[in-house]
Amino acid sequence: MLRISRVTRQFGSVAALSDVSFDVAAGERVALLGHNGAGKSTLMKIVLGLIPATSGSVSVAGHAPGSRAARDLTAYLPENVAFHPALTGREQLRFYLRMKGEPPKAAEGLLERVGLGHAIDRRIGTYSKGMRQRVGLAQALIGRPRLMILDEPTSGLDPVSRREFYAILDELAKGGAAILLSSHALTEVEARTDRIAILSRGILVANDTIAALRRGAGLPIQLQVAARPETADEVAERLAGVRVNGRRVDVTCEPDDKLDRLGKIAGLGHLVDDVEVVPPSLEDIYSHFSRLADRREGRA
Amino acid sequence: MSRVLAAAGAEFRIALRNRWVTIAVAMMALFAAVLSAAGSAPTGQLGADKLSVTVASLTSLAVYLVPLIALLMSFDAIAGEVERGTLPLILTYPVARWQLLAGKFLAHLGILALSVVVGYGIAAAAAFWFDPRAGAGLAALFRLTWTSLLLGAAFLGIGYAISAFARRPGAAAGLVIGLWLVLIVLYDLGLLAAVVADAGGTFTRAVFPWLLLANPADAFRLYNLAASEATAVAAGIGGAAGAIPPARALASLVLWAVAAFAFGVAAFRRVTP
Numbered sequence: 001m002l003r004i005s006r007v008t009r010q011f012g013s014v015a016a017l018s019d020v021s022f023d024v025a026a027g028e029r030v031a032l033l034g035h036n037g038a039g040k041s042t043l044m045k046i047v048l049g050l051i052p053a054t055s056g057s058v059s060v061a062g063h064a065p066g067s068r069a070a071r072d073l074t075a076y077l078p079e080n081v082a083f084h085p086a087l088t089g090r091e092q093l094r095f096y097l098r099m100k101g102e103p104p105k106a107a108e109g110l111l112e113r114v115g116l117g118h119a120i121d122r123r124i125g126t127y128s129k130g131m132r133q134r135v136g137l138a139q140a141l142i143g144r145p146r147l148m149i150l151d152e153p154t155s156g157l158d159p160v161s162r163r164e165f166y167a168i169l170d171e172l173a174k175g176g177a178a179i180l181l182s183s184h185a186l187t188e189v190e191a192r193t194d195r196i197a198i199l200s201r202g203i204l205v206a207n208d209t210i211a212a213l214r215r216g217a218g219l220p221i222q223l224q225v226a227a228r229p230e231t232a233d234e235v236a237e238r239l240a241g242v243r244v245n246g247r248r249v250d251v252t253c254e255p256d257d258k259l260d261r262l263g264k265i266a267g268l269g270h271l272v273d274d275v276e277v278v279p280p281s282l283e284d285i286y287s288h289f290s291r292l293a294d295r296r297e298g299r300a
Numbered sequence: 301m302s303r304v305l306a307a308a309g310a311e312f313r314i315a316l317r318n319r320w321v322t323i324a325v326a327m328m329a330l331f332a333a334v335l336s337a338a339g340s341a342p343t344g345q346l347g348a349d350k351l352s353v354t355v356a357s358l359t360s361l362a363v364y365l366v367p368l369i370a371l372l373m374s375f376d377a378i379a380g381e382v383e384r385g386t387l388p389l390i391l392t393y394p395v396a397r398w399q400l401l402a403g404k405f406l407a408h409l410g411i412l413a414l415s416v417v418v419g420y421g422i423a424a425a426a427a428f429w430f431d432p433r434a435g436a437g438l439a440a441l442f443r444l445t446w447t448s449l450l451l452g453a454a455f456l457g458i459g460y461a462i463s464a465f466a467r468r469p470g471a472a473a474g475l476v477i478g479l480w481l482v483l484i485v486l487y488d489l490g491l492l493a494a495v496v497a498d499a500g501g502t503f504t505r506a507v508f509p510w511l512l513l514a515n516p517a518d519a520f521r522l523y524n525l526a527a528s529e530a531t532a533v534a535a536g537i538g539g540a541a542g543a544i545p546p547a548r549a550l551a552s553l554v555l556w557a558v559a560a561f562a563f564g565v566a567a568f569r570r571v572t573p
Contacts, residue, residue: 045388051573082389086318
């Protein structure tokens, strides 16, 4: 659905993006991660046709970005989405519906779907940030888009709203929409996306499923062992682990060693109450790949 | 077309909520009422009917007020969207930039029409009250109304171009006020000074008429005063410009209205969100 190939964008002498290539297929949810200024928003604006790429090409279902056909297929939710404060939620959404050539009657249903049914006739100027974000989501749902570009879509949403938001995304992906979303909240995209692309200073340093990224990074796994009362010291000694508090002992091991270590823990029998396997978090993977890119750049 | 109308509808609603409609209508009504009260003295010796005289005074009023209202409504059109951050989103919709601007233009022109009709209506009603022969001036009033809209259209387009060029509402506001001062106030003063200094030389005969035609506000005044029977009561530059055919003044006005909008669209196209 979306194909980005060898996109570079220069701002003066600064390269905001260098040689970025990846695809997003229909029905796929891809998270775009990166620090502030890593080039996420710039890449999104190029995909939307708002700014041109210095070199490289983007195609949206075979159309040029920003072309009429591409804009018909695409929905966008900008970071810190803004609306005119003097309009009500219903008026604003009717406006966007008509701009997409859809019947304005759909406004009510869309606003109810994002949980704004109660505030539909209030001015957007009176909305909270989370409510404005929901209006933004509602306009992105107009006309069954085939490609959704969502820039920090869950910023300003509380945990319950986030869950509702991702439930809507799941539905859309099931319906065959290609979704590209950027986020800072690494843990939440972990469970909710199919693939992760990491941008670091304009360079795509990783682009794979989370499981594959974990394997590729080869980061150590943590085993958290809950010992029986009074046995924590003995457990720590026999497993060569670190005692965290009165009950818990942490053991760090390589991914290949995991089963072997678990066997040893099981061998301790009555000394151990429980064990928890903690794979490297997305934060760890993310900083691993960012560091890797920095080092590579430093050497070059 | 439905996208243009949707944009116009939203813009009109915003102007209504921001009190812009009220302000524009009240401003025109107030000035027209004051003008009627001041001009209610008998004018029998001039031989013109009351409404024709009123139209001549309204022309001088409109030259100042119509461009001012148009510029005040238009300076925020693009710079405001940039500042609020609403521009990037709407530009990803399947709608052309000229359609968005045409929508705003329709709404702003509608508001201007409303205020002009209310203001001129009050002045006309007062004229009919004092002079039963006022019907003779109806044609002039009608001409004044639609040329006022042409004048307003020209300044709306100029305001959009400035709004796109300035990017920030504060800068755009300053620029439109400056432009209003130059085109409406200083331009005529400068021409007058030049004509006086020239004392009937080549400048007055060959250059001056074209300079008058080049300014939409002067073209508007020329056309209305030349076409009206009340030329005699008009003060200012009317007499000196008697040699200019009214058709040329009208052509200048139409050209300005069309060119200014095209200019506004061209400036909007250069804005990168």
